[in-house]
Amino acid sequence: MGAKDIGDVDGYYLHAAELKAERSITLADYIAQANREAIHAGQPYGCAVVKRPRAGVAAGYVVRDVATDARLINRLRDAEQTLQAIAPTVYADHVQRHGEGH
Template sequence: MANPNKAKGTMWESAVRDYLNTTLGLVDEAGTFRDVFSALNVRRPAQEGAADVGDVHAAPFILECKNVKSPAVPTFLRQANLEARNAGYPYGVAVVKVPRANVRKGRVHYSVNTWTRVRGELGVPARKFAERYAFAPSTRGLDTGKWYLTHDVEDFALLLRDMRRNLRT
């Protein structure tokens, strides 16, 4: 791959995908899908056409993965939500690499709207939801369009497991 920034981004996307598949028990010890046809497998889709469908699919989420020095989280969230719509998924989140940290410590960011919809899907009160999944708010200024909630990839895996359990019941 000739572009080093593209290579860094691809490595980060793959690391997130692999961590989630392993943590959720979707792959065996060799890293092979237990059920190659399962819609629950976390995948990196091939990009086709003008309508980007996100970097990683972890149903019901589209993950927009970023490995950058200066994160622009509100911009990343707008992109994630657009790509979720393009892919036909209900939720888009941005997953930002933390320099020199394990993938499980990457930061997963949610718009207030997405956070509220996910919380509603699980039927959990706001404070309990924030505590259970270790969310931290970012409320800079009066423009609520720039507010977001964050936790790490490790907590996202727990939330994803609970979301999937809730959707099957």
């Protein structure tokens, strides 16, 4: 809470996560808040975890803006390319473990 809020939950890897469970969903507000809180928390990414009305938490959404998503995807791509170049067998295990094609 307050001017230097750092998000609602700790431990969401590399993210400041803003948790929302409201009847009316306002994504732009949630993302702006999450991005501010990521800066305050020293995390590279902000996201909103939004519970769907009348549904369980697992049926909710994790939302970030396109710019944040592009940065995250680029980081993942670069990390996987590095892993593949340095340790191809470990990379193959990584791809299999994470269910490529699912």
